Amino acid sequence: MSAANRTDIPDEDPDMTYCVGVVLKEGLVFLSDSRTNAGVDAISSFRKMTVFERPDDRVMVLLTAGNLAITQAVVAVLKRRLDAEDGTPNLMQVDSMYAAAECVGDALRMVHQRDSRALKDHGVEFNASFILGGQVAGERPRLFSIYAAGNFIEATADTPFLQIGESKYGKPILDRMLRFNSSLQVAAKSVLISMDSTMRSNLSVGPPLDLAVVRTDGLAMHHHSRLDVDHPYFQHIHNGWGRALTAAFAGLEDPPID
Amino acid sequence: MSAANRTDIPDEDPDMTYCVGVVLKEGLVFLSDSRTNAGVDAISSFRKMTVFERPDDRVMVLLTAGNLAITQAVVAVLKRRLDAEDGTPNLMQVDSMYAAAECVGDALRMVHQRDSRALKDHGVEFNASFILGGQVAGERPRLFSIYAAGNFIEATADTPFLQIGESKYGKPILDRMLRFNSSLQVAAKSVLISMDSTMRSNLSVGPPLDLAVVRTDGLAMHHHSRLDVDHPYFQHIHNGWGRALTAAFAGLEDPPID
Numbered sequence: 001m002s003a004a005n006r007t008d009i010p011d012e013d014p015d016m017t018y019c020v021g022v023v024l025k026e027g028l029v030f031l032s033d034s035r036t037n038a039g040v041d042a043i044s045s046f047r048k049m050t051v052f053e054r055p056d057d058r059v060m061v062l063l064t065a066g067n068l069a070i071t072q073a074v075v076a077v078l079k080r081r082l083d084a085e086d087g088t089p090n091l092m093q094v095d096s097m098y099a100a101a102e103c104v105g106d107a108l109r110m111v112h113q114r115d116s117r118a119l120k121d122h123g124v125e126f127n128a129s130f131i132l133g134g135q136v137a138g139e140r141p142r143l144f145s146i147y148a149a150g151n152f153i154e155a156t157a158d159t160p161f162l163q164i165g166e167s168k169y170g171k172p173i174l175d176r177m178l179r180f181n182s183s184l185q186v187a188a189k190s191v192l193i194s195m196d197s198t199m200r201s202n203l204s205v206g207p208p209l210d211l212a213v214v215r216t217d218g219l220a221m222h223h224h225s226r227l228d229v230d231h232p233y234f235q236h237i238h239n240g241w242g243r244a245l246t247a248a249f250a251g252l253e254d255p256p257i258d
Numbered sequence: 259m260s261a262a263n264r265t266d267i268p269d270e271d272p273d274m275t276y277c278v279g280v281v282l283k284e285g286l287v288f289l290s291d292s293r294t295n296a297g298v299d300a301i302s303s304f305r306k307m308t309v310f311e312r313p314d315d316r317v318m319v320l321l322t323a324g325n326l327a328i329t330q331a332v333v334a335v336l337k338r339r340l341d342a343e344d345g346t347p348n349l350m351q352v353d354s355m356y357a358a359a360e361c362v363g364d365a366l367r368m369v370h371q372r373d374s375r376a377l378k379d380h381g382v383e384f385n386a387s388f389i390l391g392g393q394v395a396g397e398r399p400r401l402f403s404i405y406a407a408g409n410f411i412e413a414t415a416d417t418p419f420l421q422i423g424e425s426k427y428g429k430p431i432l433d434r435m436l437r438f439n440s441s442l443q444v445a446a447k448s449v450l451i452s453m454d455s456t457m458r459s460n461l462s463v464g465p466p467l468d469l470a471v472v473r474t475d476g477l478a479m480h481h482h483s484r485l486d487v488d489h490p491y492f493q494h495i496h497n498g499w500g501r502a503l504t505a506a507f508a509g510l511e512d513p514p515i516d
Contacts, residue, residue, distance in 0.1 A: 168426030172455040176500065177507055185512040192513065197430040213515045223515040233513055242434065244506030249435055252498050254443040255450065255491055257471050257481040 016204040017165040019048055019063035020194060021131040022187045023143035023155050025180055027222070028133045028214040030061045031191040033199070035206035036068050049210040050075050052091045052134070055220040060091055060100055060134030061212050065165035066127040066148070067119075070111055074128065077107040097142035098154075101132050105150035112150070129164045134214065141216050161191075169201040170194030184213055192227075192237045209234070274462040275423035277306055277321035278452060279389040280445045281401035281413050283438055285480070286391045286472040288319045289449040291457070293464035294326050307468040308333050310349045310392070313478040318349055318358055318392030319470050323423035324385040324406070325377075328369055332386065335365040355400035356412075359390050363408035370408070387422045392472065399474050419449075427459040428452030442471055450485075450495045467492070 019032040032048040046068060052060040062078075064071035081090040081103070094100050108128060116126045126148055133143035143155040145162040155162050157180040163171065170193075177190040188211065198205050213223040227234045277290040292303040304326060310318040320336075322329035339348040339361070352358050366386060374384045384406055391401035403420040404410040413420050415438040421429065428451075435448040446469065456463050471481040485492045 168459070169430050171459050172427050172430075173503075175459055176503060184515065188513040188515050189507065189510060193507070193510075201426070201429050201433055211513075211515070225515075233511070236511055240510050241506065244509055245431075245434060245503075248499065248502030248506050249447065249451070251502060252447060252451075253491075253494055255446040255469075257442065257446050257469070257483075 017048060017065045018163070018167065018170060018195060018198045018202075018205045019065055019131055019165055020161060020163045020167075020170070020174070020191050021061070021063060021133045021143050021145075021155070022161045022174075022178060022191060023133060023141055023180075024160055024178075024182055024184065024187055025216065026184050027216045027218070028061070028135070028141050028143060028212075029184060029187040029191060030063060030131070030133060030210075030212040030214075031188075031195055032063045032210045033195065033205045034208050034210070035204055046072075047210065049212060050078075051212065051221060051224070052078075053221055054092060056137070057219060058092070058134065058136045059214055059218075059220055060097070060132060061214065062104065063131040063164065065129050067124065070115065070126065070128040071130070073111045073115070074104070074107045074130070077110055078103065081107070094136070096136055096139055097132070097134055097144065100134070100136070101144040101146055101152045101154075104130055104132050104144075104146050105152060108146065108148070109150040112148075131162050131164055135216065135219060137219055141214065166198055166202050166205050170198040173197060184215070188213060189237070192234065193241050196234075196238050196241060207234075275306060275323045276421070276425065276428060276453060276456045276460075276463045277323055277389055277423055278419060278421045278425075278428070278432070278449050279319070279321060279391045279401050279403075279413070280419045280432075280436060280449060281391060281399055281438075282418055282436075282440055282442065282445055283474065284442050285474045285476065286319070286393070286399050286401060286470075287442060287445040287449055288321060288389070288391060288468075288470040288472075289446075289453055290321045290468045291453065291463045292466050292468070293462055303464075303466065304330075305468065307470060308336075309470065309479060309482070310336075311479055312350060314395070315477060316350070316392065316394045317472055317476070317478055318355070318390060318394075319472065320362065321389040321422065323387050325382065328366075328373065328384065328386040329388070331369045331373070332362065332365045332388070335368055336361065339365070353394060354397055355390070355392055355394055355402065358392070358394070359402040359404055359410045359412075362388055362390050362402075362404050363410055366404065366406070367408040370406075389420050389422055393474065393477060395477055399472065424456055424460050424463050428456040431455065442473070446471060447495070450492065451499050454492075454496050454499060465492075 022029040050062045130146040135141040146152040160180045208228040215222040280287040290306040294304045308320045388404040393399040401413040418438045466486045473480040
């Protein structure tokens with residue numbers, strides 16, 4: 001929000017998070033950070049990953065970016081609807097991931113209707129975006145990115161990943177490494193390197209990280225872990241990648257500038 | 259411009275260029291692309307690097323990003339002032355790079371005064387930013403980033419590079435590799451890798467590239483070259499870095515997700 005007043009920093013944006021989802025032949029991989037920045041001296045950690053699961057029937061992972069009050073409200077609406085008996089579709093009833101993405105869009109529009117005028121009065125932009133991925137029995141795994149307006153796009157085999165928040169620092173490594181036929185290991189390694197590069201370049205993105213893996217037709221969470229910076233594997237990625245890049249850089253010839 | 263209408267792509271921005279300047283103990287390195295995008299089917303190449311030089315006295319390099327009509331107008335004002343005899347400071351008269359940055363800011367404000375209302379009537383944002391670096395006899399080399407409002411910041415030894423335009427994709431490699439004591443070779447290699455990563459992730463940034471190197475106390479352009487994608491050294495960077503990253507990636511252990 002303060003960024004809007006900093007006309008001397010045109011590229012500054014309010015993205016204080018980074019989340020990425022990957023859809024592959026083998027399944028889905030999700031990674032989110034936990035940093036929320038409500039001002040320069042108030043950096044907190046909040047979970048940005050929510051799992052909806054009924055083993056053997058469906059598993060869905062929702063990642064959130066943007067204004068925390070909005071994204072938490074949307075998640076609350078989605079959870080409340082699981083118990084509602086008014087016939088409104090909910091994430092545990094829908095028969096496709098497309099319909100699940102519509103549920104998230106609808107919840108977002110409900111929160112927009114409730115809050116957007118008051119937010120506008122206070123000069124706060126209605127800023128929220130979501131990644132929703134998962135599998136419902138009878139379908140292949142699917143991955144969606146849902147925008148503040150409640151509309152959404154689906155990832156394709158050509159570009160098998162979607163990002164929200166502070167996405168650019170960590171995109172080159174995903175462009176290079178991820179293909180639809182990549183393994184879940186390659187995807188998990190890629191998103192962790194992508195996150196490491198993002199955290200190096202933007203202090204408002206930070207640990208702990210939530211990593212989730214769903215195997216195609218597993219219809220349950222296959223792996224979930226919370227990685228802090230001192231987690232041995234994250235340390236391996238962080239230090240190993242830095243060392244490898246330095247060596248790769250040194251291995252390239254010097255430019256002919258003399 | 260069309261990006262402003264695409265509410266479904268919140269992170270889309272109008273940056274259709276990427277320029278970077280580096281200031282080191284040994285001197286200065288500059289790199290700019292040449293792509294200008296005036297619409298999806300109208301991608302052209304325009305030089306974004308302008309050199310002001312009087313050997314043994316001063317050398318300055320100006321890089322531009324943003325609305326091409328605005329940035330070309332600013333460069334035209336700066337050049338016209340070199341011949342004006344009305345006492346307005348110009349880049350060939352000023353006795354410091356700080357005063358040179360003020361010249362660029364003044365020219366930008368003059369263009370703003372002339373054009374901004376008409377642009378606004380047509381829904382066009384006054385979008386322009388500049389990197390100015392160089393050395394004036396009697397001073398060390400200095401590097402500035404000048405914003406659309408005409409104000410500016412100076413690079414410091416802590417962060418010896420400045421970027422304009424589509425800056426995020428190519429920032430991680432600069433963060434990792436560049437220090438104030440780095441050599442000019444390391445800086446040139448870093449900015450070329452940074453540009454290569456940016457071009458891979460954003461099609462609106464493209465060749466040919468302008469590379470310029472200024473040696474401390476050389477007070478003249480040390481090296482200038484135009485690199486197209488088929489330039490042997492750019493090919494070496496493009497292919498070599500891709501291969502090295504793939505090898506570095508493969509060298510890291512698989513994540514413990516099984």
